[in-house]
Amino acid sequence: MLTARNGPAFETPGAEGGRLPDVKEEAESCTRCGLYRQATHLVFGEGPAKARILFVGEQPGDREDLAGRPFVGPAGRLLDRCLDEAGVDRDLCYVTNAVKHFKFTPRGKRRIHSRPGAGEVQACAWWLAAELRLVRPALVVALGATALYSLMGRQAKVTRDRGRLLSLPHGMPVLVTIHPSALLRSRDQADAALDRARFVEDLEKIGDFLE
16 A cells, blocks of 8 residues: 655644644634735635544635635535435535635636645645644545645555555555546536546445445
């Protein structure tokens, strides 16, 4: 099993707060990278403090930035539906992102998603490390390449490791899959149906692992 040796989230011990609300309050004033200058809100993780499953996405989207909550936009709603199909109760999961501020490019009145750079992921790893340390889930689910990089470093690849269980330091397992936003970009109905079915199959492995 591939084990993380240099994932950014494990190059720092994380914030020193002893409770998630303390760490969230500390994170609100974060200026570790420049993304805070344009974002509306810092979007911290959300869910049970001792959740057995912890999902890591890439970054907040436009809806999440405005609401100040993770996974409430189109990709989040799709994740909800796919989790329901896979028999996984999202209310029992902790959901967060590798990067806590929305990175975007203005285009008229719209804000177009822009992928975070490695430096931004590494700067934000402080907060992700704190969430992992405090929640201590039984299973981490990496949603997409940025999330996987934040956890495992460059040695892990979604295209190669999708559906596999990898390992973080101290034995914390990581299930690799795509980000649900990838399903929203598919324009062919047949391909979209197959992609969604495969994503649900990935999520079904959560239940298999917990059993």
